Amino acid sequence: MMGTARITFDRWEGRYAGRMTSMRGSAVRDLFAAASRPDVISLSGGMPDVRRIPAAAVSRALHEALLEDAATALQYGSSDGLPDLRETITALMAESGVRVKAGDIVVTAGAQQALDLLAKAMLDPGDTIICEGPTYVGALQAFSAYEPRIVAVEMDEHGMRMDVLEAELAALGPGKAKFLYTIPNFQNPAGVTMSAERRRRLLELAREYDVLVVEDDPYGRLRFEGGHILPLKALDPDVVYLGTFSKIFAPGLRLGWMAAPAPIRAKVLLAKQGADLCGSNFTQSVVQRYFSHERWRAVMRDLTDAYRERRDAMLAALEEHFPPEASWTHPEGGFFVWVTLPRHVDTGAVLAEAVENGVTFVPGDGFYADGRGTSSMRLAFCYAEPEAITEGIRRLGEVLEDRLEVYRAFVAAGALPDEGAGGPAPVAAGATRGEQS
């Protein structure tokens, strides 16, 4: 029996809260997410490669959780999380250079829940928050439910630009931004890392302008090259730090955490009780036991090696197959490469053609709250095998090549300036849709 073309409409349309309009997803992205086929190489999803997690290690942790302490694992837990797991988290953070106590931690359903709870606790409609531009789309979704005004600060290869941040803060005035959200390590989607100097400068500015700093660090342990840079939280205890087990273990467990100053932690706990009373003791128990055996370190090394190999494959393929007008970032870790194209290339329109040619990516405008990013794209190297990545980039290069022929004819005719840069380059913001200069 074939599928059907039948569609069902929403009969409750018109009864939803006003905030749902500000939570609209990108139509183009939904469309092509639905259109994905097995022969299409996906460079769009930021999914960790859980195929490399040994089932035996998970199975062992699972059995221990049940056999050794089923009474705890199967019961309600405390809102801030299983104490043993919070100890595990403090130990993990200490390895990154952050000293916190188990009492500073709230375990959440992925770091995503921490984003939601924090926004719920801090934001009234119309409040201003600051993020990087582009930034994590899930953060934009979590924040936008509380209807803030989002100021995006552009980045270059060293992360958020402090001169731009300072100008924005000066324009707003002290205490006027509710918080500043940043992903300093291997940023999603830009793939860039904030330098140590910028981290120090950011904290200075945050103190000067009285802004709470929220540091999201999902990829910090996935470094392929270069030295570790201390997290913001290591430099300033007032920073709210978000961590996750999604990248160092598995996203299917939905476990993350927040380390926050005591007053903020108390508000977030209230919000958490309203949301879900407490997290799952069962999964917390499993995760705590998984990290109690040293084997997880070998698994992490294996994962990091695999991601490094895929990043190398992607960067090599970009060099070989992408048109000279394209520029891209060189991530030292994490999952993503950010590609910038001449400003009149609409990557939403390119995606339509790319899907037909068997490859997907995420158009850049989804990572901005204000419509910028239309000539950029995010490429994920975390999930596809190196050969598939190479082939995907080759296909995408063909599509772009076709688009850029017109552009080149205009450049050759002297009608357009040559924007061509190529190779690793700063993260350009891209023009606002419809704006012609």
Next chain:
Amino acid sequence: VKEKIAVLAGGRSLEREVSLASGAHVVGALIERGYNVVALDLIPELVDTLRSEKPDAVFIALHGKLGEDGTIQEMLEFLSIPYTGPGVLASALAWDKDLSKRILADAGVAVPRSVALSVDGVKEMGAARSLDLLPAAIGGMPAIVKPARQGSALGLVRVEAFEGLADAIVSALGFDTKVLVEECLSGVELAVSVLDDAEAGGARALPPVEIVARGGVFGYDARFEPDAVEYFAPARLTPGQDADVRAAAVRVHEVLGCRDVSRTDLFLTPEGLPVVIECNTSPGMTETSLLPMAVAAQGLTFAEVCDGLVKAALARR
């Protein structure tokens, strides 16, 4: 039970979301009129579903490529399923704003001055070297640059100075292989919906709807952003102006060979001349679309109008 009507909506065009909103509105209206309604998406299972559902007629609530350019119309004729709206040829003609403009001009309808540029012209014939001639060809800047075949003003921009033309043309060529560079008209922007009226023995225009865009250009974003545009239905026109723009819209409907319904977008220039921008053969049917506004201004209900369109299609069985 009344006849079974399949409402076609969605599709993979860039206007999917708008089409789904149109479809939902139409489905509600047809249910209200007692029809047995099924909503169908334009996906590879469509033909199978149509053959198993066996609708008596199809209501086309698709917008954009494949739904509005004659493709679906041609297939429904092959499947012998009557459908609402203009036929294959009128759809294909109206969809191509370059071709339809030429036909309208030949028939004496006033249209803006424009030049069409194609990807092939640029790649194979060096058309990029002709940009300097553009301003004179359209009577000076500013200019409107838009894809020749794309709905809801997707990819449309207003370019103030010559220096911005190349950028705008290259951007628009990302939406279609042919773009129009068009004279930027001033005056009152109007949308005039036309319905075939069997009893009156021909096409008749609904009250014109006046569009006042805050930013000056009625582009895609403005169309679906609540506060960016102000509408007046009926438009603030003198009786004479009203008659002129209605006559122009009916003339467009007839010249292009439209059937059942069309919506003509035009400017009434300061000199009082209606100048036609384009004709839509599958106009938006969402709750905030222009045709439903005109329907309300006429004192009709949306359900009545949908019912009328369905009856006309059923009569072609």
